[in-house]
Structure formats: C-alpha cells, structure tokens
Amino acid sequence: MAIELPKGTLITQLDSLVSWCRKNSLWPMPFATACCGIELMATGASTHDLARFGAEVFRFSPRQCDLMIVAGRVVMKMMPVLQRVWLQMHEPKWCIAMGACASTGGVFDTYSVVQGIDRFIPVDVYVPGCPPRPEQLLQAIIDLQEKIQREGTTWCREFSLPERQKLPRALREEV
Amino acid sequence: MTPSRDLTTPTTVDRLRSVFPQASAHPSDDVPRVVVPRDAVRAVLEWLHGPGGFAFLADVTCVDYLHYHGATDRFGLVYLLTNLETNERIIVRTFVNDPAPSVPSVVDLWEAANWLEREVWDLFGIRFEGHPDLRRVVLPPAFESHPLRKDYPLQGLGERHNLPVVRRGEG
Numbered sequence: 001m002a003i004e005l006p007k008g009t010l011i012t013q014l015d016s017l018v019s020w021c022r023k024n025s026l027w028p029m030p031f032a033t034a035c036c037g038i039e040l041m042a043t044g045a046s047t048h049d050l051a052r053f054g055a056e057v058f059r060f061s062p063r064q065c066d067l068m069i070v071a072g073r074v075v076m077k078m079m080p081v082l083q084r085v086w087l088q089m090h091e092p093k094w095c096i097a098m099g100a101c102a103s104t105g106g107v108f109d110t111y112s113v114v115q116g117i118d119r120f121i122p123v124d125v126y127v128p129g130c131p132p133r134p135e136q137l138l139q140a141i142i143d144l145q146e147k148i149q150r151e152g153t154t155w156c157r158e159f160s161l162p163e164r165q166k167l168p169r170a171l172r173e174e175v
Numbered sequence: 176m177t178p179s180r181d182l183t184t185p186t187t188v189d190r191l192r193s194v195f196p197q198a199s200a201h202p203s204d205d206v207p208r209v210v211v212p213r214d215a216v217r218a219v220l221e222w223l224h225g226p227g228g229f230a231f232l233a234d235v236t237c238v239d240y241l242h243y244h245g246a247t248d249r250f251g252l253v254y255l256l257t258n259l260e261t262n263e264r265i266i267v268r269t270f271v272n273d274p275a276p277s278v279p280s281v282v283d284l285w286e287a288a289n290w291l292e293r294e295v296w297d298l299f300g301i302r303f304e305g306h307p308d309l310r311r312v313v314l315p316p317a318f319e320s321h322p323l324r325k326d327y328p329l330q331g332l333g334e335r336h337n338l339p340v341v342r343r344g345e346g
Contacts, residue, residue: 076314076315076318076334076335076338077314077315079338080338080339083339083341086341087341109329109330110329110330110331111322111327111328111329111330111331111332111334111335112314112322112331112334112335113335114335114338115335115336119336119338119340120338120339120340120341121340121341122341122342122343159343159344160343160344164343164344165342165343165344
C-alpha cells in the first residue's frame, strides 16, 4: 500500500533531522589554555574558515555553547574550572580534546599537569598534534558531525548508554 | 654594563658588616652578595630597609641544596633588594635546615614579601614566622607536598590523578 505524498514532501526520521540540525550548528566553547588556542583561533579565522561547517560562533559563555574545545594543557588547579564550565553547558554537548596536552598531558609529565582531560570529563574526539594544524581540527569537527549524525537522538538517549558512562581510561594511582 | 656599577660602592656592604660582623661578604663583579646566619637575617634586612635605604624588595626565593656537591645546608634563601634612589642592588642569602625550616617574615618591612613568601612556603615548605596569611598561592589548597624540594618526585605522588570525575549525563 503506497501513500501518495504531495509534491515537495520529504520523509525522514525525527532523530535524523534533529541530528542534522545539531551537527550543522555547533557552537564551540573555546577553552584555550596554551598554544593550541592560537591554532584554534586560526581555525576560526578567514583562511581556514570554520564557518563552512556551521561552527563559527565561538561563545565565551558556556550557557550558549554545545561543543567544548579544550586546547592546551590543563593543570590540577584548572580542572575544577574546566569541569564547572562543562557542567554549565546545556545538553546535548560534546567535547574535543585538542592537541597532545589536552589528550594525554603531552610532554608535561609533571606533578601538576593533568595527564589527559578524559580522566575527569567525557571526551568525544581527540586531535593529535603539538599543536595540531587547523586542518586537523576541521577534520575533528567533521568527525564529530559524523558521530552526531550516526548516533544522535532527539532526546539525547545516546549519552546515557552504559558504554558512554564509563571512562575511556583507567584511573591509576601512580607513585 | 649596568648603571649601578659606579654606584655599587662596596661601602654598603662595609657599612653592613660594621654593624653585623657575622655577615660574610662574597665578592662579585655584579651585584654584591652577603651571607648571614639565619638568626641574624631579620636584623640585617631591617637594617637594609631602614638605614640602608633599600626600599624595594625585588624577590624572595629559595634553592634546595639536597645532594648538591659540597653543600652543608639544605635550603638557601635569597632576598634580592634594590635601592631605588641610588640604583644599588644587594643579595642577602641565608641557610635553613630540616626539620621544620623557618625564617622570620619580612612582610611588615616590604609589603611585596607577602606573596613571595607564600610562594616559597608553597613550593619549598619553609615557614615564615609572623606572616599574616601563610596559605598556598600557586598550588591548589588541598595539595600537601612542597614540590620544588629535590626529594619530591617529578611526576608527583598521585595528586594529579586525585580529582573528582564528571561523567556523561551529569549536569
């Protein structure tokens, strides 16, 4: 049994439509603490033009953002600030760990530098590099867009799945 | 060639040593240096602040001489002073030792010493007696060690992993 649709009508899933809207209007929160922040600015500037991916609206208020880009090393004293900013962002929200320091601590294997922000907040995409080139950050945003389209749901059920709850890396007590 | 060269007369050190014979002068072609015993450092700094005319405290810092070749004392404290009228500079050094190394605070002489002494307390664990507010200034308040000591491991004692975790779905 086929239903005759009026001309110009498109049928899709609501989840797919909502994810399509979300992925093309990411509002980044720049959490730039080091040289990666400069590359982050370059990504937003005219040459690399993050606006092509609908993500050019950098906001410095976490209330208005849904993508946190952590660009640079995070020390122990900064971690509560980072978590507070993250908690102030509205769902649905995503996080990119930009550069070696945000992802792993990088060369700063010292007592005060957090060895990867994913130990303490959820991370969706990691960008390698020291610092990464703007193209790499653009690729990370494209990957994140694919991820949002692939698994996004209207009511954000994907965030409460058990595999999203567990931390990607074991918390170890290193002495 | 610094402009202070002509003004850096040895007379300041000579005057200081005439008042405090226990202060030993170390010749230097740059900034004159005096080493004083820990019990006299407060009086020497008071003299430099008053009659000496050193109105500006440029820095207070510390060196850990653990395992240092030929060292007899553990911590070397360094005070860098400047006389803003004559452009003279002077370095005052003293040594303190474990356990519980401490020196008198000089916050009442130079207000600038407040955060400098807090930093030395934070990173080296040297107590400044009489400091009005000896809290940590660089590291988080919950930190317990003094990480610039040479016997503190570079990668810490696990403090950097001992933070609360935010998971998906919170907030």
